[in-house]
Amino acid sequence: MRLSRKKVAALAFLPLLLIGMSAYLAVQFLPTTFEIQEIHISSNISKGDPLTVGVKLAIKGTPITFSKAIIQVERKQDTRSVSYGVTLDKELTIGTHTIKITIPPIIADNKTVLPLTIGTFEITSISIAGKPSTKPMITKQKQLNLSFTVNRAQVEERIREHDFRENTTLEAWETSNPKNLEYKTDSNRGLVITNPTSEVVSFKLRKWVNLTGIPAIHVNYTGGVDTIIARANDTALYPILQTIGFSSFAAMDQLGRQLVEIEFLISADNEIAIQNIRAPTKHRAIFLAVMSHSWDTGSGYDEITDDIAEASMRFEQALNVSFIPSPPRYFDYPATTDLATIRDYAVIASEEAFGIPGGWRAETGYSAENKGFDVLFIATNETADHYGIVFAQGGEPTNYLVIAAQSKEAYGVRVQAEWVDNLFQHELSHILWALDRWSSSDPPSVMTKPSSVQDALQMLNSGTLWLQITNWLVEDQIRMYTYRDRFEF
Numbered sequence: 278m279r280l281s282r283k284k285v286a287a288l289a290f291l292p293l294l295l296i297g298m299s300a301y302l303a304v305q306f307l308p309t310t311f312e313i314q315e316i317h318i319s320s321n322i323s324k325g326d327p328l329t330v331g332v333k334l335a336i337k338g339t340p341i342t343f344s345k346a347i348i349q350v351e352r353k354q355d356t357r358s359v360s361y362g363v364t365l366d367k368e369l370t371i372g373t374h375t376i377k378i379t380i381p382p383i384i385a386d387n388k389t390v391l392p393l394t395i396g397t398f399e400i401t402s403i404s405i406a407g408k409p410s411t412k413p414m415i416t417k418q419k420q421l422n423l424s425f426t427v428n429r430a431q432v433e434e435r436i437r438e439h440d441f442r443e444n445t446t447l448e449a450w451e452t453s454n455p456k457n458l459e460y461k462t463d464s465n466r467g468l469v470i471t472n473p474t475s476e477v478v479s480f481k482l483r484k485w486v487n488l489t490g491i492p493a494i495h496v497n498y499t500g501g502v503d504t505i506i507a508r509a510n511d512t513a514l515y516p517i518l519q520t521i522g523f524s525s526f527a528a529m530d531q532l533g534r535q536l537v538e539i540e541f542l543i544s545a546d547n548e549i550a551i552q553n554i555r556a557p558t559k560h561r562a563i564f565l566a567v568m569s570h571s572w573d574t575g576s577g578y579d580e581i582t583d584d585i586a587e588a589s590m591r592f593e594q595a596l597n598v599s600f601i602p603s604p605p606r607y608f609d610y611p612a613t614t615d616l617a618t619i620r621d622y623a624v625i626a627s628e629e630a631f632g633i634p635g636g637w638r639a640e641t642g643y644s645a646e647n648k649g650f651d652v653l654f655i656a657t658n659e660t661a662d663h664y665g666i667v668f669a670q671g672g673e674p675t676n677y678l679v680i681a682a683q684s685k686e687a688y689g690v691r692v693q694a695e696w697v698d699n700l701f702q703h704e705l706s707h708i709l710w711a712l713d714r715w716s717s718s719d720p721p722s723v724m725t726k727p728s729s730v731q732d733a734l735q736m737l738n739s740g741t742l743w744l745q746i747t748n749w750l751v752e753d754q755i756r757m758y759t760y761r762d763r764f765e766f
């Protein structure tokens with residue numbers, strides 16, 4: 278029998294049709310569901326880092342759109358636990374997939390705020406909700422006991438070949454190497470440079486260094502130096518003893534580095550020994566428990582946490598410190614303009630807001646009693662007697678501060694919306710023990726307040742009022758960099 282051309286075409290399509298039908302049947306009749314197969318977390322993170330959770334899901338039947346995950350995290354020390362809820366909005370096809378969920382360093386739910394401070398934590402459960410297109414929502418939960426540790430950050434050395442006692446070559450440095458100096462290496466004393474002449478001779482070392490987050494380089498040397506001069510990109514710097522401070526505003530190359538030049542003026546008929554040149558740094562995260570009363574986001578102010586983030590970036594750049602805020606918790610107080618009274622109400626309210634028995638514990642630096650928080654940050658838009666205050670105890674700053682944006686301090690002038698981040702920067706600098714400076718004796722900086730009404734007007738007009746500028750003086754940067762260790766325990 279001869280088949281017509283039409284029949285051949287029809288027969289050729291038959292198997293395809295059958296395959297199509299079987300796939301169709303499978304889609305219709307295999308149950309649509311998913312399983313949480315595995316959870317991965319990094320077992321070690323540093324304080325201030327987010328925690329990444331990898332969730333491996335197996336999807337059967339039809340694609341599923343995942344909408345929400347809830348992860349329960351518990352602090353081992355006191356079994357405080359919090360539910361971290363995250364919106365996923367992810368459609369996944371049949372098969373296995375791993376989704377990544379990032380948990381921030383301070384976790385909050387409606388009742389509890391849990392900072393991932395140094396210590397051991399556990400993920401105790403995870404629950405995931407997903408919806409197939411034609412079926413109701415499916416929710417799966419898995420009980421777990423996945424622990425992870427939050428550690429102190431490690432020291433990072435920005436000048437690698439720094440120790441001239443161990444590595445006596447100057448390979449990593451560009452040097453002026455004047456012919457009239459004599460060089461020798463000594464495993465105890467380091468690089469010994471002798472000036473046999475009867476005149477002062479200059480010896481220079483140059484190197485590109487990433488100075489982001491470090492305020493100073495330490496030059497350890499002994500011997501007959503008339504002067505040590507340091508420059509970063511041709512800006513003269515300020516040696517304080519053997520520490521050279523940097524302003525964070527010098528020009529950088531594409532890799533974020535600055536050209537550092539250290540010049541030793543070696544005295545006549547004398548010698549120096551350079552042991553090492555170091556630029557060590559360590560990231561430090563400081564957790565803020567934020568309390569707010571009537572913060573005026575309705576009429577121009579940003580969210581408190583946005584302005585803290587703005588200020589924090591400046592601390593990161595200059596000092597490798599980040600201030601990480603909790604979501605604000607609200608508190609109330611009776612009519613008063615006295616910041617100490619406002620503080621006292623916030624301290625009482627912090628018991629319920631942050632689970633601190635008896636309320637916030639005042640210390641200079643870190644307190645183990647504050648549930649993993651480092652600083653109580655109290656903000657109000659009500660009129661008060663200052664824009665802001667950090668209370669002192671025994672001459673040192675305590676671990677709480679109050680900000681009042683509507684103030685009697687400057688003739689009842691409200692803090693302008695664009696000044697708020699600077700006000701935060703100023704008060705957080707006090708937490709790290711930078712002191713107020715005054716225009717009669719100090720150059721403009723975020724800490725330099727006007728000494729008189731005339732100064733205030735002049736500074737405002739020239740844009741150098743402390744609420745308008747963000748720089749610190751180098752001495753203050755070095756002082757804060759030293760004091761930040763009070764928040765390590």
Ligand SMILES: [Zn+2]
Nearest residue numbers: 703707712713
């Ligand atoms: Zn101040």
